[in-house]
Amino acid sequence: MQFKSLILAAGLAAFASAGLADGHAGTVKVGMITTLSGGGAGLGIDVRDGFMLAAKMAGNDKLEVVIEDDQRKPEIAVQLADKMIQSEKVDIMTGIIWSNLAMAVVPAATAQGKFYISPNAGPSALAGKGCHPLYFNVAWQNDNLHEAAGAYANDAGYTNSFILAPNYPAGQDALTGYKRMYGGELAGEIYTKLGQTDYAAEIAQIRASGADSVFFFLPGGMGISFLKQYAGSGVDLPVVGPAFSFDQGILQAVGDAALGVKNTSQWNKDLDSPANAAFVEAFQAEYGRLPSLYASQGYDAANLILSAMDKADVKDADAFRAALAAAEFDSVRGDFKFGTNQHPVQDYYVREVIKEGDVFTNKIISASLEDHVDAYAAECSY
Amino acid sequence: MSTLLLIEQVLNGLQFGVMLFLMAAGLTLIFGVMGLINLAHGSLYMIGAFAAAAVAGATGSFVLALIASLAAAAAAGAIIELVVIRRLYDRDHLDQVLATFALILIFSEGTRWVFGSFPLFLDIPDALAGPVMLPGGIQYPAYRLLIIAIGLLVAFGLFQLIARTRIGIQIRAGESDREMIAALGVDISKLYTLVFALGAALAGLAGALVGAIQSVQVGMGEPVLILAFVVIVIGGIGSIKGALVGALLVGLTDTLGGVLLPGFFGTFMEASAATAVGSSLASMSIYILMAGVLLFKPTGLYGSA
Numbered sequence: 001m002q003f004k005s006l007i008l009a010a011g012l013a014a015f016a017s018a019g020l021a022d023g024h025a026g027t028v029k030v031g032m033i034t035t036l037s038g039g040g041a042g043l044g045i046d047v048r049d050g051f052m053l054a055a056k057m058a059g060n061d062k063l064e065v066v067i068e069d070d071q072r073k074p075e076i077a078v079q080l081a082d083k084m085i086q087s088e089k090v091d092i093m094t095g096i097i098w099s100n101l102a103m104a105v106v107p108a109a110t111a112q113g114k115f116y117i118s119p120n121a122g123p124s125a126l127a128g129k130g131c132h133p134l135y136f137n138v139a140w141q142n143d144n145l146h147e148a149a150g151a152y153a154n155d156a157g158y159t160n161s162f163i164l165a166p167n168y169p170a171g172q173d174a175l176t177g178y179k180r181m182y183g184g185e186l187a188g189e190i191y192t193k194l195g196q197t198d199y200a201a202e203i204a205q206i207r208a209s210g211a212d213s214v215f216f217f218l219p220g221g222m223g224i225s226f227l228k229q230y231a232g233s234g235v236d237l238p239v240v241g242p243a244f245s246f247d248q249g250i251l252q253a254v255g256d257a258a259l260g261v262k263n264t265s266q267w268n269k270d271l272d273s274p275a276n277a278a279f280v281e282a283f284q285a286e287y288g289r290l291p292s293l294y295a296s297q298g299y300d301a302a303n304l305i306l307s308a309m310d311k312a313d314v315k316d317a318d319a320f321r322a323a324l325a326a327a328e329f330d331s332v333r334g335d336f337k338f339g340t341n342q343h344p345v346q347d348y349y350v351r352e353v354i355k356e357g358d359v360f361t362n363k364i365i366s367a368s369l370e371d372h373v374d375a376y377a378a379e380c381s382y
Numbered sequence: 383m384s385t386l387l388l389i390e391q392v393l394n395g396l397q398f399g400v401m402l403f404l405m406a407a408g409l410t411l412i413f414g415v416m417g418l419i420n421l422a423h424g425s426l427y428m429i430g431a432f433a434a435a436a437v438a439g440a441t442g443s444f445v446l447a448l449i450a451s452l453a454a455a456a457a458a459g460a461i462i463e464l465v466v467i468r469r470l471y472d473r474d475h476l477d478q479v480l481a482t483f484a485l486i487l488i489f490s491e492g493t494r495w496v497f498g499s500f501p502l503f504l505d506i507p508d509a510l511a512g513p514v515m516l517p518g519g520i521q522y523p524a525y526r527l528l529i530i531a532i533g534l535l536v537a538f539g540l541f542q543l544i545a546r547t548r549i550g551i552q553i554r555a556g557e558s559d560r561e562m563i564a565a566l567g568v569d570i571s572k573l574y575t576l577v578f579a580l581g582a583a584l585a586g587l588a589g590a591l592v593g594a595i596q597s598v599q600v601g602m603g604e605p606v607l608i609l610a611f612v613v614i615v616i617g618g619i620g621s622i623k624g625a626l627v628g629a630l631l632v633g634l635t636d637t638l639g640g641v642l643l644p645g646f647f648g649t650f651m652e653a654s655a656a657t658a659v660g661s662s663l664a665s666m667s668i669y670i671l672m673a674g675v676l677l678f679k680p681t682g683l684y685g686s687a
Contacts, residue, residue: 031512038601041499160590167661189654190644195605198597200496200526200639207521208387224501232506232523234513253501253597274528277649 028314029064030305031090036069036146037276040220042358043097043294044069044247047119051094053286054277057304066090072097074104081105085112091314092117094301097294099123099142099170110134110207113317119301120294124173127343128376134317136324136342137296138304140266142170142375144178144260145242148264148348148368149215150181153240155366156262158166159184160377162211162237164202166218167191172178173240174217174242180375187211190216203233219244224244224253225349230256240261243362246353251360258353266344267296267333268364275330276379290361296332303329348372386610390520391641392634397526399633400489400533404525404588405606406613407540414590414620415556415577418467421482423610424603425489430586431593431602435504439509444507448590449513455586458489463578468571486604490625495601501599504590516558529591536584537626544622553577557620608638612668616675618685632668639667 032051048067050257055063066088071078077096092115096102102121109116110132117296118126118137122381127134128142153161163178163186165171171191179186184258191203214237218226223245230239243265251258269280269290279299283291291299307329312319327338339345348369351362385392409423433454438447452635462485472477492545506525544550552573555563564570589603613632617624644660651659675683 013615016642034640037494040495041600045499055436091403167658167665179392189657191657193640193665196601197592197605198394198398200397200523200643201391204390205641221501221597221599221602223601226503227597228597229595230525232511232513232525234523248590249500253503255503255505255600257505 015364017246021236023267026304026309026313027062027064028309029066029088029090030102031084031088031092031093032065032067032095033070033077033084033101034067034095035072036067038071039070043120043220043292044095046247046249046292046294047095047301049117049287050283050291050295050300051119051302052298053283053295053301054299054306057282058303060142060291060306060309062309063302063306067095067308069100069381072101074101077101077105078108081109085114086287094120094305095121095293099173100168101378102126103169105118106135107132115185115317117301117305119297122343122374123379124376125171127341127374129381131341131380131382132374133321133342133382136304136338137344138297138301140346141343141376142173143180144344144348144369144372144374145173145244145264145374146177146217146268147181147294147375148217148350149240149242151367151368152264152350153178153182153184153213153215155368156213156238156240158182158211158213158238158240160187160189160212161215162187162206163187163215164178164190164192164214164218165362166194166196167223168194171217171218171353178217180217181369182215182343183225192222194233196222199226199229200233200241202226203235206237207233213238216241217244220250224283227257227261240264243293243351246351248290248296248361248364249294249343251353251362256358259355261353262365263291263351263353263362263370265347265348265362266348267293267349268362270363271332271334271349273332273334276332276334279332282366290359300329300331300333300336303331339377341374341377343374343377345371345373386520389441389518390522391637392528393520393522393530395517395637396630397530397533397584397633397635398637399630400530401588401592401615402538402606402633403533403537403611403626404591406629407536407616407622408584409610410614410617410620410625411553411577411634412581413639414584415465416471416574417560419478419482419563419569420581421607422462422485422580424607426459426582426585427603427606428493428600429587430459431504431598432502432589433586435502436497436591438504439502444594447504448587450500451586451590452583455617455687456583456588459582460575460579460685463575463614464514467578468574469573482666490600497600499600504593504598506594514667517632525595527554532587532591533560536587539651540622549573549576584606589663592602602633609668612672614682616672616682618682619681621684624682624684631671635667635671639664643667 056152059318094117122141165174246263307322311323349364415655434447434451437450510525514524613628617628643664647660649657
């Protein structure tokens with residue numbers, strides 16, 4: 001961590017001094033707090049890389065970025081946020097991956113008059129009654145991808161799903177989201193332990209339950225474990241889940257066990273738009289790997305900020321907010337706009353895991369939800 | 383719940399238990415013989431898994447991968463014993479915890495530096511993929527049966543080693559009186575390095591075996607480390623027999639608790655509330671077990687007072 005931070009710091013110093021050398025007013029300082037070390041680092045690194053790629057491609061020297069590693073710990077995220085607000089005096093904050101960290105940082109940051117642009121976490125508490133004029137989510141509300149999975153389950157004719165998710169707020173949001181759209185019966189509903197790595201007991205219950213399909217939300221390593229064990233168990237039911245267990249970063253670790261699995265996402269690398277094609281190509285050229293949905297979200301977050309910078313001064317909060325809300329940037333997702341609670345109104349797709357040469361990746365097979373508004377938008381009023 | 387499902391879950395508990403035993407055996411040996419709290423034991427587990435994934439990726443052989451995991455973890459164990467741990471035997475436990483915690487950070491970030499931030503691929507060999515049919519019509523993954531078998535074999539081997547060999551005698555002597563065994567002319571520092579490497583190799587083997595059905599990623603060792611500490615506290619610190627009994631108890635309690643408790647609450651509660659309460663209580667079950675054992679046997683089941 002130390003070594004990487006040093007490199008990062010050096011890079012940033014170069015970046016920052018280039019910005020300062022220019023020296024005129026109108027510089028926008030963005031504070032990015034994200035997870036760059038420990039178990040969940042892949043997600044934060046993708047968001048950072050996507051964000052910095054957009055900044056580099058725009059070549060706008062008025063955008064200055066400070067990056068810090070939260071180590072996936074809420075208390076560290078809070079300390080970093082205080083530091084960014086008080087001593088770095090950032091204008092905009094972004095970067096947080098995990099909902100529990102977002103809940104610890106976002107309300108305090110927006111209360112102190114800072115913009116917060118979420119490139120990932122979208123807890124329901126911040127989308128409904130707890131919404132804030134300075135809080136924008138450029139990814140999704142937590143429930144959305146699960147709602148898309150529920151809608152897909154209906155289309156696929158599943159009538160008896162077995163559903164499972166970890167026992168924490170985003171896991172509860174996930175099962176709620178799936179059930180909101182899914183019209184069939186439940187063969188079983190299980191909350192697993194957060195961070196659980198052995199799913200033999202759950203898989204045995206799935207086998208005994210008489211279900212016709214399985215929905216699971218197990219992000220990161222949990223999903224890798226589940227899929228590998230599921231493939232070895234001889235249970236043959238179709239599986240559906242949100243994109244979080246099938247993103248580019250972890251598919252290679254799951255291997256053949258993921259092939260053919262349907263998952264739902266707001267983005268995929270084969271989405272047909274010039275902005276997306278440019279993004280995928282530039283990301284591969286810059287980092288030598290395929291982008292994940294997290295990278296696409298980081299990229300869009302940066303482009304959203306850049307689009308607002310073109311139209312308004314960040315010191316004029318009302319004008320800048322209106323410029324952000326207009327969302328006039330070329331999203332890699334194609335159609336993109338904000339709803340009344342400043343969360344995305346966007347399309348969701350069903351993807352299938354395929355193998356391209358030696359690389360496991362996703363391809364879009366159908367649309368799931370169109371111009372979908374999250375369920376909490378109506379509760380939000382400023 | 384049908385009997386078949388229950389038997390399958392008992393097998394799952396057993397498999398989880400023997401995996402914990404591989405971790406706990408090394409931890410308890412190191413604590414028993416050297417009086418050292420080694421928080422970096424989880425890192426050795428991770429090193430085993432990463433070494434296995436790297437070798438399996440390069441050669442395609444699972445057997446070579448297992449050998450690599452043993453070798454890499456033993457080597458890492460021997461190196462940290464020689465370089466760092468050796469200086470800590472005479473210090474108090476707080477210094478040991480601090481130093482071995484630093485080792486966790488160094489190993490985690492070092493691994494990330496070498497292998498990158500994304501999880502690695504390690505799969506079970508094709509011959510063991512898929513389920514086998516057990517008597518009574520239970521479908522059970524072949525690979526998990528292998529883990530149970532390997533775990534029990536290692537346990538048997540360790541008992542033989544401790545009870546029947548010269549090294550075993552020295553280890554037992556080291557546990558009861560360190561100064562005396564040194565005075566008798568046994569090269570105590572060599573013994574320490576050996577025990578440390580042995581414990582590390584077992585952790586590495588556990589990491590490789592489990593890595594094949596879970597995810598090989600940075601930080602995979604720490605959750606298991608906590609459970610391994612629970613196991614050795616229940617079993618009695620320093621006792622291999624205690625580690626085996628404790629590991630099986632924890633494995634069975636954890637697995638069966640997660641399965642039975644939601645069903646139990648479901649008999650008198652609404653379904654999704656029962657799931658929530660049951661799974662929360664299930665996550666606590668092993669700690670409740672530990673508290674219960676400590677209440678009646680403060681030194682653990684097989685601990686010496």
